[in-house]
Amino acid sequence: MPTAHLVFGFLGSGKTTLAKRLELQHNAVRFTPDEWMARLFGEDPPADTFQHRATAILDIMQPIWARCLSLGLNVVLDYGLWSRAERDRVRAVVADLGATSVLWAVSCSDGEARKRIALRNEAAHRSLYIAPATFDLLKARVEPLGVDEPHAVA
Structure with missing residues (x-):
C-alpha cells in the first residue's frame, strides 16, 4: 500500500529538509510547492498575486500526486498543511x-x-x-495539530 507523507510545520522549521530525507528513505516522489513557485514566478513573486498562484500550483499538483499514489508510488507532500481543514481534506483524498x-x-x-x-x-x-514582516503575518495562520491528529515528530 502506498504512503503519503504529509509534512506539517511553519516557515523555516525544516519541512523541506525532512521532505528530502523522506523522499530518499521511502523511494517517494516529493511535491514542494515553494520550488514550483520560485521556478515559475521568481524567488520574490508579488504579494498581490502570490496566494492565487500558490493555490493554482496546489491544484495542479493534486492530480499528479494522487495519480502517483494510485500507481502504488509513495509521495511526500511538503505543503506546510497549516489548517486543520487542509490536513483533513488531504487525508481524505x-x-x-x-x-x-x-x-x-x-x-x-x-x-x-x-x-x-x-x-x-x-x-x-x-x-x-x-x-x-511576512513571517509575523503568516504565523497567526497556523492551526496547531489537534490531539486527535496522530503524527510523528521529526
Whole structure:
C-alpha cells in the first residue's frame, strides 16, 4: 500500500529538509510547492498575486500526486498543511485512493526559524524570499495539530 507523507510545520522549521530525507528513505516522489513557485514566478513573486498562484500550483499538483499514489508510488507532500481543514481534506483524498497517510510534524523556535530563513534568503539558489514582516503575518495562520491528529515528530 502506498504512503503519503504529509509534512506539517511553519516557515523555516525544516519541512523541506525532512521532505528530502523522506523522499530518499521511502523511494517517494516529493511535491514542494515553494520550488514550483520560485521556478515559475521568481524567488520574490508579488504579494498581490502570490496566494492565487500558490493555490493554482496546489491544484495542479493534486492530480499528479494522487495519480502517483494510485500507481502504488509513495509521495511526500511538503505543503506546510497549516489548517486543520487542509490536513483533513488531504487525508481524505489519500484514504479514498486506498493509500496510507503519515503526518510528520517539524518545529523549531521562532528565533531559529528566522535565522534559517535569513540564511536561505541570502543563498544564491534560494526557494522563496520571505520578508521578516511576512513571517509575523503568516504565523497567526497556523492551526496547531489537534490531539486527535496522530503524527510523528521529526
